[in-house]
Amino acid sequence: KAGVTQTxxxxxxxxxxxxxxxxxxxxxHRSVSWYQxxxxxxxxxLFEYFSETQRNKGNFPGRFSxxxxxxxxxxxxxxxxxxxxxxxxLCASSGSLAPQETQYFGPGTRLLVL
Amino acid sequence: EDQVxxxxxxxxxxxxxxxxxxxxxxxxxxxxxxxxxxxxxxxPEFLFTLYSAGEEKEKERLKATLTKKESFLHITAPKxxxxxxxxxxxxxxxxxxxxxxxxGAGTTVTVRA
Numbered sequence: 001k002a003g004v005t006q007t008x009x010x011x012x013x014x015x016x017x018x019x020x021x022x023x024x025x026x027x028x029h030r031s032v033s034w035y036q037x038x039x040x041x042x043x044x045x046l047f048e049y050f051s052e053t054q055r056n057k058g059n060f061p062g063r064f065s066x067x068x069x070x071x072x073x074x075x076x077x078x079x080x081x082x083x084x085x086x087x088x089x090l091c092a093s094s095g096s097l098a099p100q101e102t103q104y105f106g107p108g109t110r111l112l113v114l
Numbered sequence: 115e116d117q118v119x120x121x122x123x124x125x126x127x128x129x130x131x132x133x134x135x136x137x138x139x140x141x142x143x144x145x146x147x148x149x150x151x152x153x154x155x156x157x158p159e160f161l162f163t164l165y166s167a168g169e170e171k172e173k174e175r176l177k178a179t180l181t182k183k184e185s186f187l188h189i190t191a192p193k194x195x196x197x198x199x200x201x202x203x204x205x206x207x208x209x210x211x212x213x214x215x216x217x218g219a220g221t222t223v224t225v226r227a
Contacts, residue, residue, distance in 0.1 A: 004157070033215070043158075043201065043217040056214065090157050099145035099205045099213035100165065105157035 002027065004093050004106035012112045018079040021109045025072050025093030031055075032074040033103060034066060037088040046089075049074055050097050078111075086113045116141045116206045120218035127225045130191050135200055135221045138184040143207030147185050149178050150201040152220070158201055161187075192225045199223070 005024045013019050025032050034046040045058035049068035066076040072093075078085055088110050092103035117140045127133055139147070146165055150158035162171045164180040171178050175196060177188040187200055199220040205213050 006157075035217075042219045043203075045215065088155075099207075100163070102146075102148060102160055102163050103215065104160055105150070107157045108155075110155070 004091055004104055006089075006091050006106040006109050008109060009107065010110045010112075012114065013081050014114050015081055015083060017081050018077065019081060019111060020075055020077045021089055021091075021111075023074045023076075023091030023093075023106060025074070025091075026104055029093035029095050029104075030072050031094045031097055031101070032068055032072065033092045033094075034074070034076050035090040035092065036060070037090055037108070038086075043090070046076065048097075055097060081113045083113050086111060116204060116214060116216040118202055118204055118216050118218035120200075120202050120221050122221060123219070124222045125224070127189070127192050127223065129193055129225055129227050132188070132190045132192070134189070135187040135223070136184060137187070137202030137218055139202075139204045140183075141204045141206030141216070143213075144204060145207065145213050146205040147180055148203045148205070148215075149185070149187055150203065152199045152201055154199075161200075189223070192223070194225045194227050197223055197225045 007022045031050045033048040036044045048056040052068045063079045068074045088108045090108045092105045094101040094103045121136045149161040152158040162178040167182045179186045199222045201220045202218040
């Protein structure tokens with residue numbers, strides 16, 4: 001079974017631009033979560049989607065948004081990029097919203113904001 | 115507020131030198147404790163899920179245990195390929211049908227040949 005895939009793997013943007021990242025979950029998985037990982041803050045939860053609905057949201061500004069499509073694929077968008085948005089963005093999928101479910105991570109998208 | 119604290123931050127081991135990593139947590143209504151391994155520049159790789167105190171799971175040289183306040187990841191006779199950052203995460207109750215996954219900062223393990 002193919003794992004979680006994320007595109008692109010690397011991205012360089014300048015301040016003020018916007019960016020869209022894509023995530024394809026494991027086949028059959030309907031829940032997708034997004035995380036930001038930086039050396040100083042570790043893994044920080046961004047949001048979680050299930051059946052095209054945002055179910056949970058972390059403490060990030062409104063510049064960070066996401067959506068999920070009917071095939072469970074998800075995108076996240078960051079508008080008006082800031083230098084501090086440079087990070088590894090990770091997508092994780094699970095089969096359901098059951099709290100016991102394991103989340104499986106993709107390889108991440110490395111975003112560098114100049 | 116859920117809290118997950120991992121110690122030590124970094125661990126340097128000689129090949130074959132067994133050791134343990136600690137993950138202490140405070141969470142409402144624990145629904146699962148998860149261990150992941152992360153190599154530099156890659157996404158976390160799932161290792162174990164523990165659900166209740168007293169539970170233990172093993173995989174090759176790794177063994178995870180769980181108590182009501184903490185979890186240990188024991189590395190027995192490590193090899194250089196066990197070098198990675200090990201992340202602990204807990205799933206706790208936030209509100210009805212809503213459970214939050216909180217991660218610790220990780221322990222970076224370096225195993226020298």
